[in-house]
Amino acid sequence: MDKGAYSIPQLVEDLKAIHARAKDEHEVIKLVRPLARRAALAKDSWLKPEMFQADAEQGFGFHLLHEEPDHSLAVFAVSWLPGRGTPPHDHGTWAVVAGVDGPELNRFYERVDDRSRQGHAELKQIGAKTFGLGDVVAMPTGAVHLVWNESDAVSVSLHIYGKHINFTQRSQFDQDKQTAMPFVVKVN
Numbered sequence: 001m002d003k004g005a006y007s008i009p010q011l012v013e014d015l016k017a018i019h020a021r022a023k024d025e026h027e028v029i030k031l032v033r034p035l036a037r038r039a040a041l042a043k044d045s046w047l048k049p050e051m052f053q054a055d056a057e058q059g060f061g062f063h064l065l066h067e068e069p070d071h072s073l074a075v076f077a078v079s080w081l082p083g084r085g086t087p088p089h090d091h092g093t094w095a096v097v098a099g100v101d102g103p104e105l106n107r108f109y110e111r112v113d114d115r116s117r118q119g120h121a122e123l124k125q126i127g128a129k130t131f132g133l134g135d136v137v138a139m140p141t142g143a144v145h146l147v148w149n150e151s152d153a154v155s156v157s158l159h160i161y162g163k164h165i166n167f168t169q170r171s172q173f174d175q176d177k178q179t180a181m182p183f184v185v186k187v188n
């Protein structure tokens with residue numbers, strides 16, 4: 001596997017080319033997946049110490065590396081404090097995430113309600129997997145997952161979204177209360 005140089009500007013150029021020619025989201029994800037792995041393995045090209053900083057209140061740190069003027073093709077380095085993570089959530093767009101430093105547990109869910117009641121959601125867990133360096137999680141629009149750092153050190157992953165996730169009206173879910181609420185993150 002290529003562990004050579006691959007900068008974020010190079011990644012963005014490749015993302016733009018894919019976005020321009022891919023016929024649908026399925027094809028975008030298929031083509032972005034190997035780029036995310038390549039960028040993760042080439043972390044020495046772009047990963048900086050400040051990207052390990054995380055917000056103590058939210059439990060993670062979103063470091064914006066790129067977005068287009070219309071908020072599309074958003075790239076973030078995301079850091080995760082030990083023992084912290086997210087509630088189950090969707091993205092309101094496609095998402096391709098690659099492990100960069102440290103293991104991150106992902107749990108995957110399916111929405112089993114009929115989406116007819118505003119603010120109501122029922123989830124069923126359909127899988128779980130821990131991802132490390134170069135491992136890629138690719139999710140179409142509507143996929144639901146959570147991320148958790150079960151290790152005792154800060155972890156970092158590279159997140160590529162079809163659109164900046166604070167501009168997609170996406171949701172976080174409470175599985176016990178069966179609620180859906182807006183999910184906006186603090187971004188560095």
Ligand SMILES: [Fe+2]
Nearest residue numbers: 089091095145
């Ligand atoms: Fe996510």
